[in-house]
Amino acid sequence: MEKIKKIILNIFADAVFEEKDKLTVTVDPQKLHELIKTLHDNEELPFDYLVYLIGMDWGEQLGVIYLLSSSQDTSKEIVVKTGTSDRENPLLYSITDLYETAHLNEREVYAMYGIRFINNPDMRRFLINDDWVGFPLRKDYDANPEINPVSVVSKDIIDTAPRIMETPDGLKEEVVNIFEADDYIINIGPQHPSTHGVMHFRTALDGEIVKKIDIHSGYIHRGIEKLSESLTYPQILHFTDRLDYLSANINRHALCMCVEKAVGIEVPMRAQYIRTIMDELNRISSHLLAWSAQTNDLGATTAFIYGMREREIILDIFDKTCGGRLIINQNVIGGVMFDIYADFQKDVKAFIPYMREKLREYDRFFSHNVIALGRMVNIGNLSKEDAVSYAVTGPAGRASGWSCDVRKYQPYALYDKVEFKEVIRAEGDSYARYMNRLDEIEESLKIIEQLIDNIPDGDFLAKTKAVIKLPEGEYFQGVEAGKGLFGVYIESRGEKTPYRLKFRSPSMALVSVMPLICKNEKISDFIGIGGSMDYVIPDIDR
C-alpha cells in the first residue's frame, strides 16, 4: 500500500493522507476523477472494484466517500474522500465511466443528498420520487410531514432522465428519453410473482425479446439509514435483519462486529462458534430458498416445494434456539443473546447427512434435466470484467470466475480456523450461478461439521457498558452474506448514536447488472436470470 501512496503523491501532491485502519486520501473534487482513474488503471494492483459509494453530509461540506478495492485481492482497500461546500447546487464528477456500479449508487446519493454528478448519463433520483421535497439524509432536512404529504393519486411514470454533461463549452443540462417512442413497454413489477419482492422493471420488448430494462426501486424504502442516526447501536441492530431478510443473522453479525471492533469488545470464544455455525445455517437456508425460487421461476413448482421442505428443518433449529424463524435476533453486541439449547448439536448433526442426501436428490431431479439445462446453460452470461465493474459479489460473482469471498480475503469470526473451498466457476451463466449455490451448501455443511463438536464452554456474551458509545472515527465491516458482500459503514462523532450509517447491499449490484445480461434474451429468460441472481428487494431499498 506504501507504493500506492507514492504513486498518488507523485501525481497529486496536494492529496491529504490519513492513517486509519484503511488508507484514506482526501482530494479536491476537480481532481477526483483523475485520481480514481489512476487507481483504476494502476497496473500492478488495479483498483477496479468499487465497494462502497457513500454520500456524506459533514456539516460544512457535502461529499462522497469511495472505498475502492482490487478484484485480484479484495483485502487491499483504499478510501477516497471528496466534498464540496456548495449546498445549493452541489456538483461532483461522476465515475460511472470507470465503474458501472456507480450508476445506481450515484443516483441514490443524489436522492439522499442532492449531489448531482456531472457526466452521469441518467441523473434521476433512485429510491425516492422525483417530486420529493428536500434531501432526507442531509443534516438540515425538514421531516415535517406536511411538506411531503402521503400521495393518494396515481402518477404516470415519465420515462425521461435529466443529466449534466461536460462539453467543450462548459456544463450542459439536458433531458433525454429512456425509451424510444414506439417501444412496447411492459411493467414487470412492482406487483409481479417473479420479481422476488416489490421490484419494478420497465421492460421494452421486441416480440419476446428484451430490448431494454429500466430499473425502478424504492417501493419499500423505509429510510433505515436515516432512522439509525437517531437510535442507539443496540436499537439499530434489528434493522439489519430487515434488509436482506434471508441472511438476517449474517447481516446482524456485520453490524455487531463493526461496533465491537470500534469499542474494543472481546467476543467470547463460545459466542464466536455459535455465530459462525448460525451464519452457515443461515447461508444454507438462504441458498435453499434461492434454489427453490429459481426452479419456480423456471416453472418447476415441485422442486420449489422440495427446497422449502429442507429449509424448514433449519428454521426449526432457529426456532428452538431463539424463538425466531426468519429473523432470529440472536447476535447482540458482545456475543449472542441466547445460548444454544441442549439438543442443538444433535439436531445439527442429524441435519448434515440429511442435507447431503437431499443435495444428491436435487442433482438427480433437476440439475441435469434437459429442459432445465436448456433454460440455464449459456443464458444470462456475465463476464468477469462486468462482474467486477458492477461489483457483483457472492455466488453470482464467483460464478463469473471472480474470487471475492470475504470469508477468505478478510476472515472474521472463525473463518480463518476452518477449511473450506471457495466455489468458483468460470462460465458466468445462469447454470454456473445455480450450481455455485448448491456447491456452497456443501461447503457450509463442511464448515459446520468442523465446528459443531468443538463448541467450547464459557460465556456466550461479553459484558458491555449500558450505553455503548463509539469513539470518534470511521469504521467499515464487511461480511459474506448469502448474496455477496454485505457491508456496514459507521461514522461516529463519539455519541451513542451514529453520525452516519451506511449499509452496502449486495442485491443492488445484482439488480443493476440485470439490464446488461438480459439484453437480447427472451422474456422468459429474463425471469429465469432474475432467479439465478437471487436478489432481495428490501436490501436494495433500505
Added chain:
Amino acid sequence: MFQSYSQPLEFTNLTSWLDAALRENLPEFWAVFIELALVGVVLLAAYAVLAMILIYVERKITAFFQARIGPNRVGKYGIFQTVADVLKILIKEIIQINKVDKFLFYAAPFFMIVASVLTFGAIPFGKSLQAVDFNIGVFYVTAVSSLGIIGVLLAGWSSNNKYSMIGAMRSGAQFVSYELSAGFALMTMVVLSGTMQFSEMIENQAYCWNIFNGHISSLVAFVIYLISGHAETNRGPFDLPEAESELTAGYHTEYSGLQFGFFYLAEYLNMFIIASIAATVFLGGWMPLQISGWEGFNQLMWYIPSYIWFFGKVGVLIFLSLWVRWSFPRLRIDQLLNLEWKYLLPINLVNILVMVILVLTGLTLTDLF
C-alpha cells in the same frame, strides 16, 4: 364376436329400457326430442362432475408428488373441496373491467367451453355410451377442439393487457404448431385402422390394440400424440401461454368469477379429452385387454364393465400427464417451436410413411399372426 359377461353392469340396459319406455308412451318425435334433451343434460352434468373430480384428483396427486397433504379440510380427505371451490366461483362477482373490448371479452370464455363440450360429446365412454358417432369422428374431434384457440386469442386481444397479449400470441403459435403433430399422429392411426369412426375403430381393436398392432410406428405416434396433446392443453412444461412466473396468468389475467371458471374448467376437461382420444385411438377405448390364446384370462377381462376399462385407461394417461407436468420446468417459446417443427413434425411425416408401408406390406401384428 364380443362376449358380454359384464352385460348386467352396462349402461346399455338402462338406455334401451328408457328408449323402449319413451317410445311406448309418446309419439316418435317427442321420444327422440326427450332423449336428445336427456343426453344433453347428462353430458353437461358429466362435464361438470368430471372436471370437479379431475381438479380434486390433480390436487391430491400433486400434493403427494410435492410431499404435501393436499386438501383435507372439507369433508373426509377433503373430497368436497372442489365442490366448495365451484360454489365459490359461481357466486363470485364478475368484475367489470373498463377499457376492454366488451363483446369479445365476454365471448371468449364461451369459445373455450363450447369447443371442449363439442369434443366431449364425441367420446365413447363405454359400450354404446357415445352421444355422437360420426363416420368422420377423428376428423370432427380435431376440427372442433381447435376452436378453443379462438377463445384464447380473443381473450388475450380483448383484455387490453400486455401480459394477456403476449400469452395469447404464445398460445396461438403453440396451438397451431402442435395441432399439426396431434393431427398427423391420429392420421397414422387412421391409416392403420382404415376408419375414422370411433366405434368402428374400437371394434377393430378387440383382439389387438392399435398400439400393439402397428408396433414401432404406433408407439412413435402414441408418444408424439401424448406430447403434442399435452402441449395443446397448455399444461406444464408447455404452459407458456399462462406462465405464471412470467405473465402472471397469461391470456386469462383479467378474468374473474365464472368467466375465469370457464377457462379453468375447459383446461381440465381438455386434459381429459386428450387422454380419452389417446385411449380410444391407441389403447382400444373401452375394449378389455385381450391376449390371443389365453382364453381364461380373456374371459375374466370381459367381466369388467366397459366404462371401467375406459376410465381406467384414461386415468393412467392423466396420471402420466400430471407426472410430467409436476416434474419438468417450463420450455421457452423458441425451444417449444423447435421441438415441434424440427423434431416432432419430420418424425411424424416419416412415421406416416412407415405406417402406410407396414399396412400395405402386411407387417402389422394382426396380419402377421
